[in-house]
Amino acid sequence: MSVQELLIGYIEIKRWQMVRSAQENGFTSSETIQYSQELDELLNVHRGLIETQSVKHASE
Numbered sequence: 001m002s003v004q005e006l007l008i009g010y011i012e013i014k015r016w017q018m019v020r021s022a023q024e025n026g027f028t029s030s031e032t033i034q035y036s037q038e039l040d041e042l043l044n045v046h047r048g049l050i051e052t053q054s055v056k057h058a059s060e
Contacts, residue, residue: 007046014039 018035025031
């Protein structure tokens, strides 16, 4: 399993946690906001990974 596949798995788990929290606690609850921020961080890491791969392939 690649790093990218693992990262996508973590993203899906975090997204599920955020949605569940929003349904149970509301969109502005501290728990939902925390999950949202963690999801943002994971998405930023994923975007950086994709950009790095794109640059690497463009230079080949």
